[in-house]
Amino acid sequence: xxxxxxxxxxxxxxxxxxxxxxxxxxxxxxxxxxxxxxxxxxxxxxxxxxxxxxxxxxxxxxxxxxxxxxxxxxxxxxxxxxxxxxxxxxxxxxxxxxxxxxxxxxxxxxxxxxxxxxxxxxxxxxxxxxxxxxxxxxxxxxxxx
Numbered sequence: 001x002x003x004x005x006x007x008x009x010x011x012x013x014x015x016x017x018x019x020x021x022x023x024x025x026x027x028x029x030x031x032x033x034x035x036x037x038x039x040x041x042x043x044x045x046x047x048x049x050x051x052x053x054x055x056x057x058x059x060x061x062x063x064x065x066x067x068x069x070x071x072x073x074x075x076x077x078x079x080x081x082x083x084x085x086x087x088x089x090x091x092x093x094x095x096x097x098x099x100x101x102x103x104x105x106x107x108x109x110x111x112x113x114x115x116x117x118x119x120x121x122x123x124x125x126x127x128x129x130x131x132x133x134x135x136x137x138x139x140x141x142x143x144x145x
Contacts, residue, residue, distance in 0.1 A: 008133035012070075014125055015132070019068035021118060022080055025087075026060035029053050043090045070135020077129060081122040088115050 001009075029036050033053040040048045060083060066076035094100075094109035095116070102108050125132075132138060 004131075004133060007128070007131040008138075011125065011128055011132040012134040014121060015070060015135070016068055018080065018118065018122055018125060019064045022083060023061060023064040023068075026057045026064060029057035029060070070132055070137055073129050073132065073135060073137045077122070077126045081119065081126060084115070084119055084122055088112075088119055091115070 033050045036053050037048055037050075040046050040053075063076055063079045063083065066072050067080050091112050094112035098109050098113055100108050
């Protein structure tokens with residue numbers, strides 16, 4: 001397997017994994033909008049109606065689809081990272097106590113650690129856009145040449 005093909009496959013896997021990760025959070029907004037009302041109230045101090053939650057979910061799902069396809073990469077990849085960065089910044093206090101446990105001994109800040117790893121992967125995807133050869137954008141560019 002050539003370096004170019006290996007890079008393309010690696011970035012395809014990374015792209016699909018990151019899109020799926022955020023897609024699951026977006027689709028849960030559609031399935032359980034009441035939960036997201038509570039999260040917005042708790043973390044952001046705002047009240048959101050279901051229409052707003054569904055609209056946000058629709059935009060997030062669209063961005064996830066674009067990322068999965070590798071379409072509009074210079075817009076969709078940073079948009080995915082910006083969405084995730086918003087989540088990371090909302091929960092930053094958990095980074096200072098990554099080993100905290102609740103009364104049942106369950107690690108309560110574990111997701112924040114995962115969030116940082118995902119954010120790092122998103123940044124890597126953006127930095128490697130030029131090697132992302134198995135994408136709609138790369139296919140379109142090759143077809144036009």
